[in-house]
Amino acid sequence: MGSTLADQQLDALFTALSDRTRRDIVARLSRGEATVKELAEPYAMSLQAVSQHIRVLERCGLISQRRHRQTRPCRLEPAALDAALSWIEESRRVWSERMDRLETHLARLQEGEKQ
Template sequence: MTTTLEDRQLDSLFTALSDPTRRDIVARLGAGEATVKELAEPYAMSLQAVSQHIRVLERSGLISQGRHRQTRPCRLEPAALEAALSWIEESRRAWSERMDRMETHLGRLQDGENQ
């Protein structure tokens, strides 16, 4: 099986979202920009540990960091989430169609037994 760029991007995105701290950071950035220091406040971990989580999110494309004077505010990148949502929706649709076909097939089998 050949791995495409899109596959690698989705792998990176879902890996980044597999950690509860990173999911929480993404949720918090959904409310607006925040500095690393602001993002680190609720966690019982070092600023360096939070920075590592932010780097993982940044590599996945979920967030970006800008420059504003002395700070580097983080912001959510909705396009990365849209790619994940698109993949999830395509998968949901495919599985729904498969389940519908199986239900139809089982119905035919039951009708054959009842005759």
């Protein structure tokens, strides 16, 4: 089974979000822009380590940075989550339909036992 560009993007997104620190950074940026220094404050790690997390998030399109004087504020790019949300919603729909069919099947089996 071949891997499409959409599959590769989802893989990168879910890989990026598999790390707790990166999820925390995304959550922080959902409240507004922040510099690397501001993002690093709650962690006992170097700015370089936080910058590596930021690069992972940038590569999958979840965040972007821009120049503003001497700083490079990071911002969340929420549109990058659309593909993941679509995949999750489709998976939820498929499993919901499967569970409904299973429930119907089990109800028929129980009716057959009662007769």
